[in-house]
Amino acid sequence: MVRNVDSSFAIGWKKYARFTKTSEWAAYVGCFWALLYAVFVRFYQAAGGTIGLSAPIVDPTGGIYKASYVVGVIIMLCGFILLGLVKPWGRVVPSWIPWIGGVSVYRGLLLFPTLICSVFLIAHGAAGIITRVLFLTGLISLKMPPAFSGDVDMRVDALWDLFVYQPWFFIMGILSSLSAAYYVQTRGVSLSALRRGTLIFSWITIIVSAIFVAAIVFDFVDKLSFF
Template identity: 35%
Template sequence: MTTREASAPAAAGVLGFALAVFYAIFVRFYHAAGGTIGMGGMVPRDPPTIQFASFVAGLIILLGGVGCLMLTRPALRCVPAWVPVFGGRELPTALLATLCGFPALVGGVYAVVHGLGGIVVNLLSVLGLAEIPIPAGVWLNLDSSTMAWWELFFYEPWFVAMGMCLLLSVRRYALDKGVAAATVTRVGFVCTGLALAGGAAFVWMIVTDNVLVL
C-alpha cells in the first residue's frame, strides 16, 4: 500500500472522529439539553422522550467517531501496557471486526443512504415538487420549509461525510489486516451500489408518500 493510499483513509479516521464529536455535542447533546436551534421550529409532543432519544443518538455517534480512530490508528488497537497479561497486545481481529468494523460498515452505508436520499428529497421539497410528510403524533408544530433548508445544507451533508469517513476507515483496517486490495475494492463497489440503490428507494418512497420521515 502506497503512502498516498494509506494517508487518505487515515485522515478519514481523524475527520470522522471530529465530525462525530462536533455533531454529538453541538447537535444531539444540545437538543437533549433543550436547545432549539436547528430544529426548524419543531415542538415535540413528548419533550423528555425526544431529548432522551437525542442523547442516546449522540452517544452512538461518539462511538462511531471512536471507531473511525481505532480502525485507522494501529496504536489505538493495542491494549494499554499496564493491563496485566494482555498489555501491549493488539485486540483480536475477530473481536474488533465484529464490534467495530462491521457496525462501521453498516453505519457508513446507512449514513450515505440517509444523506443522499435526504438531499434529493429536501431539494424537491424546497422547489415545491414534493411534500415531506410529518408525523403529527410526534410533533405539535413544525416549520417544514425552514427544516428543509437545515436538512439540505447541514444535516444531510453531515450524514454523507460521516458515512464516507466510516467506510474509508473500514477500508484502511481491512488493508492493514492483509485483505487483498482487489477484494476491498469489490466490497467498496457493493457498498456504493447499496448506498445508491437505498438512496433512490428512499426518495421514491418519500415522493410516493409510502414512508414517514421521523
C-alpha cells in the first residue's frame, strides 16, 4: 500500500513538473485577469459605480474612492510584473537602461513577491468562498463594513462575493503561482527544490486560508472584501 502511494505521488509530481514547465501562458492570462479587475471593479467603483454593491458607500472625504483607484493601479502593476516571469527583461535588465543594463536579475526579486501575493490571493479567495457559503446556508453571520449605509441586503452582497469577487482572487492566485513555478524552472532551480518549495507554499497557503476564515467567522477583523 505504501509503495502504491509513493508511486502515485511520484507520478503526480512528474505530471505537475511537466505542466508547470509549460505554464508560460499563466503569466499572460494573469496579466489580463488583473487588468479586468482593476478596470471593471476598482476603477469603476472609484468613479462612483455601484453595480456589485448592495448599499451606497458613505465617504464624504472621498478617501475610499481614492483608495479604490490606488488599489486598481497596484493590481495593474502586479499583472505586468507577472510578465517579467516569462519575458527576457525578467532575467536580464534591458541594455537601454543606464548603468545596470545587461545585469542579471536576481531571481528572488520577482519570485518572492509573487509567491507572497499568490498566498494572499488564494487564501483571500478560498476564505471568502467558504465563509459566503457558510453565511448563505445560515451557519454564520456577517456584518457590513461601516463604509456602507442604508438598507443592506447581505445575501446579495454574499452572492456577488461568492460568484464574482472571491473567485477572481482565487483564480488570480492560481495563475500567479503557476507563473512562479514556470519561472523557477527557467532559472535553473532543481526539481527537488521546486518540489520542496511547492509543498511549503501549499502548507503556508492552507494555514493562511484557515486564519482568514477564522478572522471572518469570529470577527477578528472587518470583512475582507474591500480589495
